[in-house]
Amino acid sequence: MISRRKFITAGALGLGGFVVTERAWDYFSESKVKAKIVIVGGGAAGITMASYLSDMLRNDDITIIEPNEIHHYQPGYTFIASGTFRPEEIVMPERKLIPGNVKWVKDKVQELEPETNAVVTSQNGKIAYDFLVLVPGCETDFNQIDGISKESLGKSNVHSIYDFIGSYEYHKALEKLPGMKEGRLVFTDTYTKLKCGGAPKKITLLTEDYLKKHDSRNGYQLDYYCNSTNLMTPQIFGDRLQTLYDERDISIHYKRRLVSVDASAKKATFQILTEPTQERLSVDSSTELDTVDFDLLHFTPPMGAPGFVKNSPLAITEGSLRHGGWVEVDNEMLVQTKYNNIIVLGDVAGLGTSKTGAAIRMQAPVAAANLVSIMEGKEPKLKYDGYSACPIVTEYGKVLMCEFGYEKKLMPTIPFIDPGIERGMWWILKSHGLKPMYYYGMLKGLM
Numbered sequence: 041m042i043s044r045r046k047f048i049t050a051g052a053l054g055l056g057g058f059v060v061t062e063r064a065w066d067y068f069s070e071s072k073v074k075a076k077i078v079i080v081g082g083g084a085a086g087i088t089m090a091s092y093l094s095d096m097l098r099n100d101d102i103t104i105i106e107p108n109e110i111h112h113y114q115p116g117y118t119f120i121a122s123g124t125f126r127p128e129e130i131v132m133p134e135r136k137l138i139p140g141n142v143k144w145v146k147d148k149v150q151e152l153e154p155e156t157n158a159v160v161t162s163q164n165g166k167i168a169y170d171f172l173v174l175v176p177g178c179e180t181d182f183n184q185i186d187g188i189s190k191e192s193l194g195k196s197n198v199h200s201i202y203d204f205i206g207s208y209e210y211h212k213a214l215e216k217l218p219g220m221k222e223g224r225l226v227f228t229d230t231y232t233k234l235k236c237g238g239a240p241k242k243i244t245l246l247t248e249d250y251l252k253k254h255d256s257r258n259g260y261q262l263d264y265y266c267n268s269t270n271l272m273t274p275q276i277f278g279d280r281l282q283t284l285y286d287e288r289d290i291s292i293h294y295k296r297r298l299v300s301v302d303a304s305a306k307k308a309t310f311q312i313l314t315e316p317t318q319e320r321l322s323v324d325s326s327t328e329l330d331t332v333d334f335d336l337l338h339f340t341p342p343m344g345a346p347g348f349v350k351n352s353p354l355a356i357t358e359g360s361l362r363h364g365g366w367v368e369v370d371n372e373m374l375v376q377t378k379y380n381n382i383i384v385l386g387d388v389a390g391l392g393t394s395k396t397g398a399a400i401r402m403q404a405p406v407a408a409a410n411l412v413s414i415m416e417g418k419e420p421k422l423k424y425d426g427y428s429a430c431p432i433v434t435e436y437g438k439v440l441m442c443e444f445g446y447e448k449k450l451m452p453t454i455p456f457i458d459p460g461i462e463r464g465m466w467w468i469l470k471s472h473g474l475k476p477m478y479y480y481g482m483l484k485g486l487m
């Protein structure tokens with residue numbers, strides 16, 4: 041398929057007759073179908089979809105609804121916390137990323153009305169569509185844990201890198217640790233499905249390595265609390281991480297869920313679970329609890345689909361994914377199961393794979409091509425195989441590249457090397473390659 045813009049780019053770059061001729065053919069295969077497309081959310085998935093669609097459609101009529109003026113490269117949060125990136129390196133004005141021919145409504149969607157093909161916004165009333173691309177990401181619910189709020193992040197040494205400011209606050213706290221000389225550092229996972237499930241482990245391992253590099257490791261006890269019974273699936277990655285935690289003396293406490301924090305007394309209380317669950321549980325007098333002291337707490341907030349999605353007829357109502365209110369969507373086609381004029385991808389999608397930007401890189405071309413097919417009155421053809429990647433930074437200079445698809449099938453990009461070993465080359469890719477690939481490749485619809 042693709043495309044007008046790439047044709048022009050190829051010509052402008054003077055890539056030679058063959059390429060231009062090939063692009064010329066692509067140019068004429070652009071779809072001439074016309075319809076109004078509304079994209080809800082201008083994050084990683086929204087911008088990528090806008091680029092693909094404005095490329096593939098000659099008569100494009102695309103609107104993005106996105107309230108924020110600044111776009112964050114969220115995978116960079118971990119690297120702000122570790123001091124590898126400066127905060128200003130991962131922000132970009134939204135205006136610079138939205139393709140020129142795409143309209144931007146700076147507003148928030150409050151309600152979905154799929155029966156009448158409209159969304160209700162805060163300030164612009166109802167906006168009608170023929171086709172909807174639903175990509176508002178996931179909501180991090182910092183306030184769900186008693187004693188914590190988004191506003192209190194960084195205060196009393198209670199931190200979370202699942203927030204831009206929070207990641208910088210963590211970095212400041214990290215720099216103070218060598219001077220503190222000793223203490224107990226407590227890290228948590230969460231019980232819901234979460235974006236970048238590797239991030240809680242990355243920050244634990246990076247902190248441990250930072251202490252070693254500053255000759256301060258001996259004074260610190262590190263504890264990791266998680267809802268699950270393993271550190272990660274597929275097992276090859278979980279086993280490797282378990283080995284690293286054991287070798288580096290980081291204690292793991294399985295089947296624990298953070299329920300409250302007393303920041304002034306520096307105490308965190310965990311619910312002891314009999315079985316891991318994604319269900320929101322309530323605490324009563326019969327609940328088994330474990331309260332621990334901390335000098336620094338890094339917690340992972342519970343996550344779910346944004347409220348307007350959870351409360352819509354699009355949310356999953358059965359199985360474990362119903363707890364997050366994620367959108368019910370065909371796992372392969374990325375088309376909503378009840379309304380085939382709605383395409384869903386990114387973190388909000390109730391897919392059986394991990395929520396990452398790497399997953400979106402593979403989902404977007406499938407989602408865009410299938411949307412164009414549906415617009416043309418054809419059956420959607422392309423299939424997404426569940427590919428996701430989580431580069432787990434295990435120390436400054438090494439990354440365990442976890443790549444997998446549906447059913448936890450291993451999907452290594454380089455098949456002939458052992459994926460279960462952390463490597464320097466993945467660190468180089470993560471710290472130098474992935475950010476430019478994100479801004480100038482994925483978000484432009486070029487990869």
Ligand SMILES: Cc1cc2nc3c(=O)[nH]c(=O)nc-3n(C[C@H](O)[C@H](O)[C@H](O)COP(=O)(O)OP(=O)(O)OC[C@H]3O[C@@H](n4cnc5c(N)ncnc54)[C@H](O)[C@@H]3O)c2cc1C
Pocket residue numbers: 080081082083084085086105106107108113114115116117118147148149150175176177178201202203235236239346348385386387388395396397398399400429430431
């Ligand atoms: C700490 C951390 C580390 C990560 N590390 C990695 C990594 O190493 N590799 C990787 O691949 N991924 C990583 N990720 C995950 C990756 O950033 C996300 O999976 C990706 O950004 C999801 O894209 P999205 O478009 O679905 O959601 P987002 O990028 O979050 O965008 C959603 C957009 O929708 C907008 N929106 C929300 N509600 C509304 C509304 N009501 N109306 C209109 N617009 C709305 C938001 O403002 C936002 O701009 C990490 C994430 C975090 C937080």
